[in-house]
Amino acid sequence: MKVLVVGTRNAKKRQEIIAALAGWPVEVLDLGSFPQAPEVIEDRDTFEGNAAKKATELAVALGHWVLGEDSGLVVPALNGAPGVWSARYAGHGQDDAANNAKLMREMAGKSDRRAHYVTVAAISNPAGEVVATVRGECHGAIVTEARGAGGFGYDPYFYLPEYHKTFGELSASVKQAISHRARALEKLKGLLPRITGLPASRQETASSSAP
Secondary structure, three states: OOEEEEOOOOHHHHHHHHHHOOOOOOEEEEHHHOOOOOOOOOOOOOHHHHHHHHHHHHHHHHOOEEEEEEEEEEOHHHOOOEHHHHHHOOOOOOOHHHHHHHHHHHHOOOOOOEEEEEEEEEEEOOOOOEEEEEEEEEEEEEOOOOOOOOOOOOHHHEEEOOOOEEOOOOOHHHHHHHOHHHHHHHHHHOOHHHHHOOOHHHHHHHHHOOO
16 A cells, blocks of 8 residues: 545545544545545445445545545434434534534433544555454533534534543644544554555654654
8 A cells, every 4th residue: 555545525534634644654645636536425324334435435436545434423312313424413514503503402401411422444445345444432521512612523512521621622632642533543553564564664664754
């Protein structure tokens, strides 16, 4: 593997993924480099299913290795919602503000405020075969009012007790170190020897020389 394509058009998500992959001994591109890339319909009922679908369909279409990722917020008091529908919770075409407004309506009067973010990342080879799948989670709670302007999605409402802050209040560097996405991609880095075929010494050298 010499090139890895990150299969997302979400600018903020793309920034987080590319930052987390810094030091990989491969060139990391995103869909902005491939205007012909097809739009993948996320119609699976699990994060794993959506991540695999994005990775395989894009890998075959582009002829490259592709990282497909699906993330979302899981709230036990809402029977797991928004879940795989996190980006479309208020309906197709709606924005973060609409999704958060719906979350607040659904959580009104709920005493159980527990929640966790999930990221599942899958890597497919150009033949459309998934060679690795990893999952990362970050646990917290839903607050009643938005706090902070950082991040995206439900971040201003996702509170981490150990930091006494929401994701929206955390610095980008801290979030990138502890988030569900960071945890999933850190697991993926551990699979580098098998995925890339490069010896561990080259990977360590690449990581140590990364900015």
